[in-house]
Amino acid sequence: MTLVAERLFMSFGGLLALDGVSLTVPDGGVVGLIGTNGAGKSTVLKAVSGLLRPHRGEIRLRGRPIHHLPAHAVLAAGVAHCPEGRRLFAGMTVEENLRLGGHLRRDRHVAKDMARVYDLFPVLGERRTQRAGLFSGGEQQMLAIGRALMARPALLMFDEPTMGLSPIMIRRILDTIALLRNQGTTILMVEQNALAALMLADHGYVIDLGRTTMSGPGTDLLADPRVRAAYLG
Amino acid sequence: MSTLAQQIVNGLVLGALIGLIALGYTMLYGIVQLINFAHGEVFMVGAFGAHFVSLRLLPADTPWYTALPVMCVTAVAVSVAVAVAVERLAYRPLRGAHKLAPLITALGVSILLQEVVRVFYPGATAPLAFPRAFPDGHLVLGPVTVLWTGVLALAVAPLLAAALHLYVERSRLGRAMRATAQDPETARLMGIDPDRVILATFVLGAALAGVGAVLYGIHYTQIDTAIGFQNGIFAFTAAVLGGIGSIRGAMLGALSIGLVKSLAGQYAWGGAQYDYVWVFALLILVLMFRPQGFLGRPERVRA
């Protein structure tokens, strides 16, 4: 297993945000989290990446506990988090953003990986010296994905990668994620577009009020009448 | 005409020295939004460190070209050590606390450092003569005379500011600093340890203040425990004037302050008695029409 999260509890100001969520992400698998707004999906990702600290529960990456690590150490351990709203460094160039993605890397393959990102998204390669803030939403998402890839993570997490994008761009981003999946990348994604998420995912979890209410292979969940009624209606 | 030129040079020398302190203010604010009022004292302890090594440890006949680098290294070491200690003991425990807490702490640390030096450094209860570790003559350029120490300040300060600017723009650590300044949370997701970046910022600011302290000491040939406070106020003003967070802005702001102080003393109404008034009038005027300062970016509300 790449990632195992067991019985995570977390509350903000007396409100329970996570109420015992558990999930696993197998090596090379794609896991999708679906649920309504405020169900706790993003909180799960932030707990994994160390931005938030669960009050109880355990998170292990390839068997190693990471729930006590600060965010910068979680990245070093192998989890890259592509946050909601993309959160690029708008004042910096494409290239600087990518370099920041690979900030911890000391190996000689950084340049090669950067070239791979430019191959994946040629528009970034053409505009590598431009400031990220000047790009369209879809292009920014590409850069955010590229930036996350630069860390060569064991687990790549996407939080709402298609939010606010045009249909064409949504298609493009989902295709990219599918491509990454086919290349063997292990992915945990939160997506409010449940249909898209479950079609991409090998395995899905339905999160509601901080709990895992259903789980199963993506296609099974897609076929489930309760899921269809609640999230695909 | 010759008076004007002389006053411009006077102002630039003062501005260059203030600028080296202003760089520390602007960097720290840019990265942690901390107004480190103790930074002036970091400058002050550097001056005392250099004073100590020169008078107590170096033989009296040490030539200036040996003494000056030794004093600079000592001043930098003392300033950096104090800044790191202050960051560790006073500011780090307050990370995440209300913004007012570190501000008040900064004032407390500032008083603490002044008192500690005043009480424990031999003779620091009164102004101390600073060793003259540089050729004592002056450069005469037509009608303008500048002490060699002033020439040194004019050369070194902008050079260091430019080097700092390049370092922040080009280096890996500089990139981490800028990332933390722009979006600390996402910077953590890039594997950047905010504590290390903040510490590095304190170290860089303190190192520049340490160099500034030696340049200040050899130029004015006297130091006392109040120089940090006095020059810190001007440096902070310079950082705000130039656009807090901007490195070039801080140097530009400091040079402007030096020029205004010197030219207002000569030409403005009220003479030298009112030179401070004109400095702060400039600040108010600039902030009225350009609240972000000369080179600052307008404050954005973070998502």
Add this chain to the structure above:
Amino acid sequence: MKSKTTGVLSALLAVVTATGTSACAAGKTETAGSAGGCDTSKGTLVVGVIAPMSGKLSAIGLGIRNSVQLAVDQANAACAVKGYQLAMDAQDDEANPDKGAAAAQRFADDPNVVGVVGSYNSGVARAIQPKIAAAKLLLISPGNTDPVLSRGADFATAPKRQYGNYFRVVGTDDLQGPFNARYMVQKEGKKKLAIITDGKAVGESSATEFAKEAERLGAQIVIREKVNENDSDFSSVLTKVKTLNPEAIFVGSEYHVAGPLSKQARDLGLNVPVSGTDGLFDPQFIALGGKDGDVATSVGAPIDKLDSGKAFVDAYKKKGFSDGYGGFGAFAFDAANVIVASAGKVTASGGWSGGLEQRAELIRQVQEYRTDSGANGTIGFDQYGDSVNKMFTVYKVTSGAWKDVLSDQFEAK
């Protein structure tokens, strides 16, 4: 997190307060054993000191404190006040009127305090005077030179004694300023003069009196400028002064401004003497940049010209204080001796109760006091509480040290 935060803050505060108090609390220093052969059965009487023992003027303040200590030790050794041990209680005013006034209030409330030597700064004295008037606490200043303190705002035209309990052993600015001007104009032949002050009362008043006398003698004041006391950079104001080609600069301030200012003037090519009053007369002036040819006038005659002065210097050196006696130690020594001698007379017929009656009696004794063998020669007081000794001396920096040029009794013209 919260408790940690408060912990750090309170620790910080504690340290700040601790260092603050340790700096202020010079405390009572009784001299053990000095009362060896004397009868001290009636207890301890305190001579207070209020002086700037830290800050930019500490060279002066520490000299004052040590000199009073010396006087007290000598008095104890000589059994000067029968039945009593004497002790000194020195309080640091940091040249700050509020601090001085607070210390004075404490002394006034303490019946064991017979009198106070202080303050050095005229500004501090102004805050102290009203605080201790009602308590009739004896105050003898070793350094206040502002004439207003004794004779009121109309000191020149309609002098009026301000406080019956206030005395001083130094000459005033209305005499010292003109004395300085007479030397600069008549002896040094300077006809074009610039004035730079630091905005403090004492600097302003001496500069004004200097200017009046200099103009009366036919010299011209080409410019008068003010600088900030905390500045280190005077190049701007000196560049401005230089354009007017003065032959000398009168600095109405103390050595910490005048020293660097003298150096910076020379660096700018304005190589003319700096002149000033007693605030410049300190070795620190030269260490901080004062140059040969610079002038300071000071109150009294040079200490080593009088046998009594030499005796003071020798005794001071023998004590091994870590700081020199400074420009005002000898005056503080004389002031302390006035207190000791007067207290000895008051307590001769009975003890010391610290009551108002006795304090008033002590003040009467001080008013009557007269000696010609003070460290500064004649010590005594006129009807305003001012020193009857109008002797002033001109000192000049020569080969890197102060050297006296001439001494004279000042006579108004």
